[in-house]
Amino acid sequence: MQIKLQFLGAVQNVTGSRHFLEANGTRILVDCGLYQERQFRARNWDPFPVDPKKINAVLLTHAHLDHCGLLPKLVKEGFSGKIYCTPATAEIAKIILLDAAKIQEEDAEHKRKRHERQGRKGPYPEVPLYTTEDAEACFPLFEHVEYRESVNLGDGMETTFYDAGHVLGSSIIRVKVRQDSQERIILFSGDIGRPDRPIVCDPTVFDYADYVLIESTYGNRIHEEVADVEKTMGDVINAAIKAGGNIIVPSFALERSQEVLYYINELRLKNKIPEFKIFLDSPMASKITKVFKHHPELFDKEMTDYIKRHKSPFDLPGLQMAGTADESKAINSIKDSIMVIAGSGMCTGGRVKHHLVNNISNPKNTIMFVGYQAVGTLGRSIVDGIKEVRILGEKRKVEAKIIRIHGFSAHADRDELLDWLKEMEAPPRGVFVVHGETESARSFGNYVIKQTGWNVTVPEYQDEIVLD
Ligand SMILES: [Zn+2]
Secondary structure (H helix, E strand, C coil): CCEEEEEEECCCCCCCCEEEEEECCEEEEECCCCCCCHHHHHHHHCCCCCCHHHCCEEECCCCCHHHHCCHHHHHHCCCCCEEEECHHHHHHHHHHHHHHHHHHHHHHHHHHHHHHHCCCCCCCCCCCCCCHHHHHHHHHHEEECCCCCEEEEECCEEEEEEECCCCCCCEEEEEEEEECCEEEEEEECCCCCCCCCCCECCCCCCCCCCEEEEECCECCCCCCCCCCHHHHHHHHHHHHHHHCCCEEEECCCCCHHHHHHHHHHHHHHCCCCCCCEEEECCHHHHHHHHHHHHCHHHECHHHHHHHHCCCCHHHCCCEEECCCHHHHHHHHHCCCCEEEEECCCCCCCCCHHHHHHHHCCCCCCEEEECCCCCCCCHHHHHHCCCCEEEECCEEEECCCEEEECCCCCCCCEHHHHHHHHCCCCCCCCEEEEECCCHHHHHHHHHHHHHHHCCCEECCCCCCEEEEC
């Protein structure tokens, strides 16, 4: 067998997923993600290690920016093949890429103006990484693949997508390569979800693969035992309403916002909380929620049962999706207790900053965090108990209640990843640990070796391997 595998991103780091596979003259890329960690962002500007014109197809696991965010650059530099993904992934990726392009354009403009003021020229790029037009140029290349439908990629190479249970439409991708009379199966885990998450199904498990690329975002951690997300959220909401305050929820647009609505719906159905106004104040989250509404076939059993009883969390009584900036501003003048779900999830930008300015200094209000807060973000400072913040140039005392609800992770933890691997009935010829920081990837690799005795590797950036 002669199969070439090259690790072009998310190796000993979490973002920038890109894996290159070549066999029988067909060249494919699994994911084409943006690097988001500060120390790796320069790589977004590097020329592609493989000539985009010579890549036949892209297989896209899911619509998170660190998996799809470099597609516009790939297309701009000559890729013209198909981008295979599930229909939900295609719909969400389009929303996310347009948003990313807008941010790139705005950032470039800011830099240009700043450099002009300072009388500087470069070396920082004053042109966007890609523009809205570049993002739109990808759209005709998207080719829908349903779960478990096999697609022929070329001579002796086919692929099948399976539900990864991570975000709506997310996939684990299986590639089968045939050479002479032999066959090899390579499994790309993408991001693996967790069992019993709201809305999405459990991750698909596999009993056989020759080679596995497995993510390791939480490869060295066990998720805290979830006390009870639903009960905690119910208590927070009731306390805030009793106090006559608002609840501000900084949230990611994909999956997390919809999960918050899911829990509120459940609490409502059980009469645990009263009816109150909820604003999804994020144009991106609103658009993505519409994609969820288009794809009820992707929901798990509990969610499907809700929908059957006409109780969709996305049609909650009192739920309003704010669109324009004026609609967003109008939320401030509402006197009742309300909930505002707005981006960005770590308070680094977006409309949530305006809501924080207006709400964070009133002790009646609650800021409810439902996601990971990275070091160095405004969200992290607030969660860590900072007494005074500067938001949008305004100083504000932090007087509101700060609540952090655990249990929302969309990634499997160390033991869940191992459980997923151990569904294999025979040891794979090789396991490659990717999509985790060095410490996390190595620790998980060693753990798998200790638990199974399998052949496990933690590759380096741009490592090239011939699979036999
Ligand atoms: Zn993801």
